[in-house]
Amino acid sequence: MKKVILSTGIFLSCAWLAALIGQKTGLINLNKVWTDLEKLYYSVSASKINSTEALMKKIYVSYHGTWFTKVAFSQTADYYENDSIVKSEIWEEEYCFPSSLQIYLTPGDTANRYICRNDSVFIYKNNVLTSAQKAIHDAVILSMDIYNMRYSQIMKRWKDLPYDTKKFHRTTRDDKSYYVVGAAEDDTTSNQVWFDAEQLFFVKMRKQTPQGIKEVNFLNYTQIPDGKGWIEQEVEFRLNDKVYMREKYFNIIPEKDFYLRNLIRRLDRE
Numbered sequence: 001m002k003k004v005i006l007s008t009g010i011f012l013s014c015a016w017l018a019a020l021i022g023q024k025t026g027l028i029n030l031n032k033v034w035t036d037l038e039k040l041y042y043s044v045s046a047s048k049i050n051s052t053e054a055l056m057k058k059i060y061v062s063y064h065g066t067w068f069t070k071v072a073f074s075q076t077a078d079y080y081e082n083d084s085i086v087k088s089e090i091w092e093e094e095y096c097f098p099s100s101l102q103i104y105l106t107p108g109d110t111a112n113r114y115i116c117r118n119d120s121v122f123i124y125k126n127n128v129l130t131s132a133q134k135a136i137h138d139a140v141i142l143s144m145d146i147y148n149m150r151y152s153q154i155m156k157r158w159k160d161l162p163y164d165t166k167k168f169h170r171t172t173r174d175d176k177s178y179y180v181v182g183a184a185e186d187d188t189t190s191n192q193v194w195f196d197a198e199q200l201f202f203v204k205m206r207k208q209t210p211q212g213i214k215e216v217n218f219l220n221y222t223q224i225p226d227g228k229g230w231i232e233q234e235v236e237f238r239l240n241d242k243v244y245m246r247e248k249y250f251n252i253i254p255e256k257d258f259y260l261r262n263l264i265r266r267l268d269r270e
Contacts, residue, residue: 043061100150164182224252
């Protein structure tokens with residue numbers, strides 16, 4: 001394996017030099033060439049997924065450049081107490097890469113919204129900012145952002161999250177296999193993230209909070225209508241193994257229709 005990786009590295013160096021010459025002459029798109037070569041290199045070094053680094057390389061090779069950068073959808077939000085729904089709402093959400101999620105708690109009302117952007121959350125009422133606080137939205141980063149990032153960017157982003165990437169294992173639940181980042185086998189208390197071993201989707205986040213162990217499960221993945229990536233259709237929130245909220249998505253609007261939708265919205269307001 002070391003010889004293969006070394007040979008691949010030498011090949012990439014030579015190819016990179018040739019591509020650089022091509023870029024100077026205007027005959028080659030250097031960025032695309034570099035991405036293709038980088039994917040080729042990582043496909044070799046991540047042939048066996050036995051670490052967080054290998055898994056992230058595989059995600060980069062499999063999805064970078066083919067995943068959506070924008071998507072909008074509507075959703076139901078059901079709140080639970082003692083296994084019973086006590087309140088239901090309908091929201092609208094818009095995601096834009098990187099790390100930007102807008103949540104409208106009243107459909108059609110864009111003046112009142114939550115914005116999760118990078119490492120902060122902003123609350124607007126009647127288009128006036130009323131609150132801003134630091135908060136990292138793990139699920140946005142791990143279910144959408146990383147599929148658009150280069151491998152080096154993904155690993156850098158992990159450093160901002162409360163998971164020990166040196167801990168890694170593969171497990172099976174209900175006849176399905178998963179890769180787990182942040183915990184050793186049979187460890188249920190450490191902060192951890194689960195990925196589907198076949199499709200490499202983010203499926204679970206479990207971590208310690210002041211209130212107890214919070215778990216978020218992403219369920220029922222479906223392909224985006226324009227074929228650019230996949231998205232969950234249901235999200236389940238648990239605290240100490242009790243469901244307290246469940247979201248279900250509908251009316252998923254792909255990237256190609258994203259701008260048209262927002263243009264119509266602006267025209268309606270005018």
